[in-house]
Amino acid sequence: MDEHDLCRLEMRAFFGFDSPSNVIKSNVKIDPSRSPFMKERLEILFSGSDLEEIIKQASEFVSHKTFKVTCLNSIALSSTPKLRQPERRSIERKIGEVIQGEADLLEPEVNFGVVLLEGTWHFGIVDESEPIWRFHMQKPHMYSTALSTRVARAVANIAVPHPEGVRAIDPCCGIGTVLVEARSMGIDIVGRDINPLVCLGSRKNLAHFGLEGEVVKGPIAEVTDTYDAAIIDMPYNLFTHITDEGQLDILKAARRITSKLVIVTIEPMDHMIMEAGFEIVDRCVAKKGTFERQVVVCE
Missing domain, CATH: 3.30.2130.30 (VC0802-like)
Structure with a gap:
């Protein structure tokens, strides 16, 4: 998988800049086990x-x-x-x-x-670095369209590079791939999904790795709390036929509950992001063969 750009985006989130080199000097102290790219x-x-x-x-x-x-x-x-x-x-x-x-x-x-x-x-x-994310590859419940553990871990870091005092939410958490990675790094994050079966699967995946975390059934529109960051892997697969209007509704609801949003999407949605009231501040493309995912950082 070509994750060079994803690595750079994570680096910018951690350190405030990236480097063309394979080594970086910084006063910011990051546990190397947090990143799938640090040795x-x-x-x-x-x-x-x-x-x-x-x-x-x-x-x-x-x-x-x-x-x-x-x-x-x-x-x-x-x-x-x-x-x-x-x-x-x-x-x-x-x-x-x-x-x-x-x-x-x-x-x-x-x-x-x-x-x-x-x-x-x-x-x-x-x-x-300990490749903790590797141990999370074998979950009791998995989706073929779910993010890889490497991508999920990097996305969690991009959304919450410095977890102290930060509250986050994954309001379309699916089977909980991002939740597992985030909770294993001590990120205070809650999950939510409209599908009761995947909510159950998320809870079981967290429990399987000895992690705690709240996963609630319901749409993002019903969220009443506010969060410092949100991560949304836009729903898609053979069983999820979400409309453009549905995607825009999710983004507008996200704008109401958070000041920082990291979106993972398989299709361009810049116009929707701006219509929802967000500004795109950084981005990258993560490739796997001919399959591409965009990771978009919004504020």
């Missing part, structure tokens, strides 16, 4: 212009936990070429030998990382 995060403790400076600073560093050191230059990072394995092992050994503490290469309590990036060396704590 790891290095929380920098100190930097230096050369490796000897890093080794000197490491010799003054005390680790109260068992540790190992990993050189992260196993691939090309931005304009910095990869380092060959013997060189990486040598760097790891030189730094590991001078850190005051107990090394454990098999089951360390903390993983320190060192990386050369555009002429500067950085040392810090590595937080590796």
